[in-house]
Amino acid sequence: MAAFLWYFGIPIAFLVRVLYLSLSRNLATSRAAGRYGCKDPPNLPSRDPLFNFDIVRHSLRMAAKDRRIRSIYEQLHSYDFTFQSWPFGKRVISTTDPKNIQFVFATEAAKFGIGPQREHAQGPLTGLGIVTSDDPIWSRMRPLIRPTFTRTQIADRESFDVHVSRFMELLPSDGSEVNLRPLFERLILDSSSEFIFGESFGSLLLDCKVDSKKFIESFNNGQKGVGKRVLFGKMSFLIRDAKFWESCSLVQEYTRRLVENALARRRKAQEPGENEDDLPNRKYVLVYELAKETDDRDVLRSQLLNIFFAGRDTPATALTNMFFALARHSRVWSKIREEVKDLRPEDLTFEKLKSLRYVQHVINEALRLHPPVANNSRVCLQTTMLPTGGGPDRKSPILVFPGDTISMSFYTLHRRADIFLDPEEFRPERWQTLRTTWEFLPFGGGPRHCPAQQLALFWIGYVLVRMALRFRELRNMDPVENFVEDLKLNMESKNGARVGLVFDERRS
Template sequence: MLSLLGTIVLVAVGILLIATRYVARRVGHRRQAKALSCKPPRATVPAGFFGIDSFRDLKKAGKEKRFVGRIRELHEQYGTTYLMNILGTNCIFTIEPENIKAVLATQFTDFSFGRRHEVFGPLLGDGIFTLDGAGWSHSRGLLRPQFTRDQVADLDQLDIHVQRLIHAMPMDGTPFDIQELFFRLTLDSATDFLFGESVDSLVSATNNQIGISEKSVEGKRGFADAFNYSQDVLAQRGRAQGFYWLINPKEFREANKLVHQFVDYYVDKAIRYVESGKARVPNEQGRYVFLEALALQTKDRKALRDQMLNILLAGRDTTSSLLSSVFYFLARNKRVWGTLRKEIVERFGTDAEKGADINFHSMKDLPYLRYVVNEALRLLPPVPANGRTAIRDTTLPVGGGPDGRSPIFIPKGTVVRYVVWALHTRRDIWGADADEFRPERWAEFTPKGWEYLPFNGGPRICLGQQYALTEASYVIIKLLQRFQALENADSGPDRGSQPVMNHTLTQAHDKGVHVRLYTAN
């Protein structure tokens, strides 16, 4: 009886201590907020006990392929900045440019990736997209030489893959999924550019030097399906907040293993090359190859694999997403297709003609091409949502008080999320036609820096921005030189500028982008 009583007393004392600390912390936060002239967020979304209702709501939206759409709906209902608790974690959702600027730039040191390393770790390990601090700085320093202008402007190697892309396309109007080919193109070009050897999936998607096919065949999962599935699970883990560790199915572990085996081919090749004594940076072709530079510093296979997977994710998924969206919109707008093709043919001629040289500088002389790419990035940004976690008590500039213009106090541990797609379709910024694909808006309006963020901003702005834009622009030019007509071949009702998207770490068209292409005379 005494031992039971003692246990009850200890539990009661423990609960009292926790409650006392909680109250003291809340009082301290209120005092800090008042001293900093902060006010509570303008709106709080009803979340239910422990934020379970909000978690269920977002989980359901994710399953229905409308996660960022649901966040946008909440912004339309509760304003540009609101508080929502998800499984015990307070999250501030904001599409205020001033707040995003604070998180990514002016108050950069107040925020980190939070749990991202643990959430993404099973697939991506320790790399530029999972690390903070010194680890991130080191990874970025290694990558920077890969994306110098000379490296990005070298189009000869890219052209090999683009020609293979064209040869893989039906030229007689037969419907096909152009997104699937874009994924293979960007995998080939990224492995060539970053690792020094292409997987050549456009040559054969079911057989390569690695021994793991790009496509799934005869019930055996390929690299693409495994990589995409693993990213989908990572997105689910992220939405579970502190309970991410509960989401770790066997299929996820097996998919991660296959992806790692795929990349290990390049790891082992690089280590053997360095051990041969032939490795130099840049190599004998005058190219800086990221993998070779990294292998000169370490022979740790996991460290090499992690870094490669992080950058492969960016090199493959984001550019293929952009290209797919461009052709999704072009297939639905003959006027834009005609205007863009006229600009390209007048500048460079058709594929059969000997026109002007296509290079890094001449591509920049095509304003309408730039408008089309910018508009696709606005409406369907490859990375539609992002976020950070406060590592100390801090503030956000706006979003508090009845008018939403006062600062907000952000306690340590608060997650700040921003959905770029919702920012890019704010009618008060982009106009009443913000949901429409209209490239001409870029000739009429220039957004302020933090109103348009397809490549993020601040110290962690995308290093590969110019590489992605150069690759996408070159592919568009070559395809419009070759083909005179493009038609939509997607089945089912047309959703216009808001297609069904699969949101993982990046986003892709859920059912592909089916088109018909006709060769130019």
């Protein structure tokens, strides 16, 4: 009897639940259609109406071929930028309509969340925190973290320049080939670890600790695993990836030691005769500020890893993608050098970098063409209606239910020909007249936009100008001309940025 219930009862119960939910949805949609004009978007064709396993397999094949993001782009263009699918029986509405994105990120942001998706997928790597969770964790942590990214903190050129100078020393200047991707990763790793933990990993140093190298490798492996878990959702238990769990364990343990070191420094500064303001560099360091609110090591480790997860990868990815494009457009490199030719490294304040119009246009264009965050999603928490994308003309509102996922392709959004002329071209000059709102979202939007946006832009701009001041030529050394995507959670050039750098003798 028990065997009968296991083999037949559970599947039957599951099918009954699926049919009940389907009938409930159809009834609600029918009512909403009569009252509000709601209509469903087109379905992505599938031979499996219940679980869309063929669609899941297609996604995995595209990821294996380094075409996952491009395949989404092609699907969205085939269905006028909005369609729905049912991977593993869960509804996913894919859209790249600016009205829908604004609705999800800002207008009705409270009705959409990230916790149902990210806590399960990312939790093993970073724990729960501001990047993985909704309220109450998000609303509690956001005010504590925001001061870290004020202009006063991010304009600390001297601290960042220490790491940039080490980075520059590792670059060959005779035109020989170097892949900038691993060096950018190490640069941002060192800068962000000092900014967040008060202690740099020192990965750019010749005597870099073995632990730092292991951390980078483990963090990269962990991110790839998180990407798979996002795709599989609650079915991620099907993934057998011992390396993912090993990487998560190493990242957690290494961060625990960093937290203990930071707390020990803070305790020492609080001893009689000491001054807490004498903590390293006398600057705002996130771990010290969070330690004022809690001494729970697990909470501290999770919050710091959440910020590190978001802040460490995006600037390095953006730099790699930008130099991938610059190496193929020598004209743009020459124009950057012309704009910055009279500057010195010590001139590169936050305000000065912002005033370099062509440099800012180049950064915007790189973020448009190859956005590090190529795709983003939210899970519906309360029944609501997307403003557009339904029906044969794609103009009707779409009824959305709790548990539905809204997947938004920034990669596709940034390449819409009705918004950007010649969208596949790398042409920074377009930004001289182009004005965008919800059509250009390299850092998201609404209340959950990236709090480190200005810090990332400062780091990217500073590195770009320092390299333009030093190197007369930037040559492409990559035999593969086209961009090949490497998708973890962020989208990065798989081949990195393989370049040859020729030193400007006048800048000795």
